Amino acid sequence: MKVIMNGALGKMGRQIWSLLEEGKNGTEIACGVDIGADGSDPRIVKSLSDFTGKADIIIDFSHHACTGDLLAYAIERKLPVIIATTGHTAEELETIRAASEKIAVFHAGNFSLGIAILCDFARRAAAMMPEANIEIIEKHHNQKLDAPSGTALMLANDIKEARKDATFVCGRYGHGKRTEQEIGIHALRLGGVIGEHEVILATPTETITLKHEAHTRALFADGALVAAGFLFGKPAGLYNMKDIVKN
Structure with missing residues (x-):
């Protein structure tokens, strides 16, 4: 080929x-x-x-x-x-x-196959825990141009398949409570980080964290x-x- x-x-x-x-x-x-x-x-x-x-x-x-x-x-x-x-x-x-x-x-x-699996896990977890607040945190090197990362948006869109009324909030600033429909997306740019993605689902009684780290390009x-x-x-x-x- x-x-x-x-x-x-x-x-x-x-x-x-x-x-x-x-x-x-x-x-x-x-x-x-x-x-x-x-x-x-x-x-x-x-x-x-x-x-x-x-x-x-x-x-x-x-x-x-x-x-x-x-x-x-x-x-x-x-x-x-x-x-x-x-x-x-x-x-x-x-x-x-x-x-x-x-x-x-x-x-x-x-x-990454691992990211594809993470997307699937996140979508299923969002469907099984409709009451959970969901936040996505992504970390990349300080030369990356776009934020949020394409991977973070992939995760958010897969979660939205289970939460049809979800809205994306990139970063958070100001006053006021988060809404139930909100999916927070946070982008960190640090040193030479290749890529880390976390999906956090939290209820008043428990928290689940799904995480993927890329060790090499x-x-x-x-x-x-x-x-x-x-x-x-x-x-x-x-x-x-x-x-x-x-x-």
Whole structure:
């Protein structure tokens, strides 16, 4: 499976590039794409339009602002796409949805199997404890651009499946009690933290804490390649980590 690595010179792009060079999961490099390409590696070009060779799939770890151009290229070449960037605007999310009617698109804010399990646990716990107050705490390194994290929003949206009237409150400031419908989401940016996510459910008599810690970015690189193997050959549609867990 020949992979176009979009965002090849970023932190995650470099991790996946190393795995592609090893041929992990039957993959190989089609090319890398990065705006920072300086010609030192001829396999990495500045723009997707600079590559016209054979490819089977695109993995995107670039920037959400590139979504439109990325999907236009993928549709033109009829290539499935793994979208692993976060921070998308409502308009960009609609672009992703529309593209999925024409090609296979896998979109996730986190490619860890453990996070997929955490999302499932959180949704089920929220359904089984309708009286519990729920708060989400996420921690990342001090260079992360978006807040809350895509993973925190994944968790919140999964919980909302069990709490249809839930409202999201990002951070908390001022006076007044929390509402029963509220899901608090708190973002911490500290040092070199790779990623930690906690879901806390509390009633007047007990508290449950569900937590996931990422120890290395290799976790997400491995997950992206698993997602690529899953998506390859799939019909047009919008897929996510739930589909892998179900599969």
